[in-house]
Amino acid sequence: MSQISIAHSPDADDIFMYYAIKFGWVELKNTTFDNIALDIETLNQEALKGTYDISAISFGLYPFIKDDYALLRTAVSFGNGYGPKLVKLKDKKLKPNFKVALSGHYTTNALLFKIAYPNAKITYMNFLDIEKAVLDGVVDAGVLIHESILEYSHLLEVEKEIWDIWVELAGEGIPLPLGGMAIRRSIPLLKAIEYEDTLIKAVKVAHNQKHLMSKMLLERDLVRVDYDTLQTYLNLYANEESIELSELQLKAINLLYKIGFEKGFYKDIIVAQDYMLPKEYKSLRYDN
Structure with a gap:
């Protein structure tokens, strides 16, 4: 039985997107996911140290951990006309x-x-x-x-x-990249792809069962807001666009890194697609 640590923030969107696994709605054979909730600064600092197998991070952090973590395609939060x-x-x-x-x-x-x-x-x-x-x-x-x-x-x-x-x-028409998830590169690639697929499924299930998930989170005092506020917040940050990164979202992430480089915050420009799990590896491996 593999034990995989997942760190996420205690805010409503992260809780919502993870808890399909916690509630047992989504499972992966022979794998236990152990979660811990920490504020975003702590998550980013721990990611720099490589503490957790899978971690929620700020997109702004990723260029600093790219050699140790791959960027996941799911559980992402963007602003679109809103944000901090x-x-x-x-x-x-x-x-x-x-x-x-x-x-x-x-x-x-x-x-x-x-x-x-x-x-x-x-x-x-x-x-x-x-x-x-x-x-x-x-x-x-x-x-x-x-x-x-x-x-x-x-x-x-x-x-x-x-x-x-x-x-x-x-410029106009580009969503604001806020938070995503990253996975430790030391995890065997096929396993890492399975973990990403499981997380994608969890976010999708939570979205499709939004009313029930919200009710269960509120009943267990897992979120800090009431039902109506929770729905408003989820519509902003844990919606259909959170399930899997789109081309427009990838464009936004890459633009963030380009701007960060031009302003002197990053030492080089990275392209997010170059640092994601090669999902085609799974089919190629079994085809051979």
Whole structure:
């Protein structure tokens, strides 16, 4: 029996996309998937250390782990007209060197924020603490992610949508790459392909059984929002487009890496397709 560790964030879209496996709706023979939920900064840092077999990551991190992890095609989250929000107290004027809270050094939103606000003084904290830090004046502003973008204090206002920064850099009609998953390259290729196929199936099953999955997650207190808010959030970040990467999504990821290279954040340009599991290997192997 193989034991495979899967790390994901505790936010609603990751929980939703993984729990078809946890509930036993999707299985892989002779394989046990052990999951752990961690905030996105911790996930990215652990991926840099190669801690987990499969891990949710920020797309912005991937060029730094490409030699140790392959990029998976499933459980992806993109913004399309929406995304993380830079918020501040209402009527507060931000200086060029304002102090800001971000959810992690390697997140996509951090990359885009740094491009737009090169003089800001950045502090990193758990995404659950950012709103309070802004309200308490610990920081001048903060970038809200996950469910926080839907419900935040009436004392706050949006200074800038990260989506707008993305459009300014990438142009219209390109979705914003936020989060995906990666798998350790040391796993035998045929096994890795089986694991990816299982995860694709899990995301598809969750999407097709959205009402039941949502009900079970809420009954078990596995998500932090009510039913209606959960549906709104899932429509944004765990939808049909999350099941398997499309050509447009791949174009968006590659554009992110091109922009990151041009702005000096990556040492070279990578093409996502070159770092994914070669699914054709399975059929070629058995044909021979």
